[in-house]
Amino acid sequence: EDQVTQSPEALRLQEGESSSLNCSYTVSGLRGLFWYRQDPGKGPEFLFTLYSAGEEKEKERLKATLTKKESFLHITAPKPEDSATYLCAVQVPMGGQNFVFGPGTRLSVLP
Amino acid sequence: DSGVTQTPKHLITATGQRVTLRCSPRSGDLSVYWYQQSLDQGLQFLIQYYNGEERAKGNILERFSAQQFPDLHSELNLSSLELGDSALYFCASSGLQGGSYNEQFFGPGTRLTVL
Numbered sequence: 485e486d487q488v489t490q491s492p493e494a495l496r497l498q499e500g501e502s503s504s505l506n507c508s509y510t511v512s513g514l515r516g517l518f519w520y521r522q523d524p525g526k527g528p529e530f531l532f533t534l535y536s537a538g539e540e541k542e543k544e545r546l547k548a549t550l551t552k553k554e555s556f557l558h559i560t561a562p563k564p565e566d567s568a569t570y571l572c573a574v575q576v577p578m579g580g581q582n583f584v585f586g587p588g589t590r591l592s593v594l595p
Numbered sequence: 596d597s598g599v600t601q602t603p604k605h606l607i608t609a610t611g612q613r614v615t616l617r618c619s620p621r622s623g624d625l626s627v628y629w630y631q632q633s634l635d636q637g638l639q640f641l642i643q644y645y646n647g648e649e650r651a652k653g654n655i656l657e658r659f660s661a662q663q664f665p666d667l668h669s670e671l672n673l674s675s676l677e678l679g680d681s682a683l684y685f686c687a688s689s690g691l692q693g694g695s696y697n698e699q700f701f702g703p704g705t706r707l708t709v710l
Contacts, residue, residue, distance in 0.1 A: 530698045582640060582643070583699070
């Protein structure tokens with residue numbers, strides 16, 4: 485069964501304190517790995533897509549990396565506005581382009 | 596703003612009732628996805644439509660059904676509602692580029708409360 489786990493479940497950082505979020509997956513036939521940011525009560529907002537091991541993508545204070553079994557979302561010098569839940573999802577070829585989401589990491593950045 | 600619209604924003608109804616949620620995808624996107632998000636279950640994929648046809652089915656109950664119309668908008672029908680169906684329902688759309696589906700763009704969601 486295709487599975488996606490994320491750790492930690494919750495993370496509290498001081499403003500400027502860099503850290504990493506982990507997304508581990510066990511899927512057959514990975515088509516892509518996606519990172520989303522979700523604010524409370526709102527729809528997820530797309531951040532990155534990674535397709536192959538070794539690939540990296542950056543956007544402002546965020547950098548996503550991918551290996552054969554996991555992905556990391558590195559947050560450099562975070563600000564309070566980075567507080568949100570970060571979701572990772574994998575795309576698998578299950579009778580169509582199916583997506584499996586992880587449970588998310590709830591990030592709080594304190595001023 | 597993702598360009599995906601969902602109506603209504605909030606819906607309160609009683610057990611046993613039936614409701615319809617509506618979604619309009621981003622302009623040009625042919626694929627529509629429906630998700631359910633509850634506090635204890637996270638984001639659960641329900642169903643995907645591509646250009647009017649069902650493409651993939653996830654954890655969708657038999658009491659739930661969906662369709663995508665010729666103008667590409669989609670509706671999710673929930674019937675015989677139970678208390679446990681209370682959740683946020685999201686619609687997302689995506690385009691096709693280079694033969695592969697792109698990232699999904701999510702709507703603002705419909706919050707369903709079943710009393």
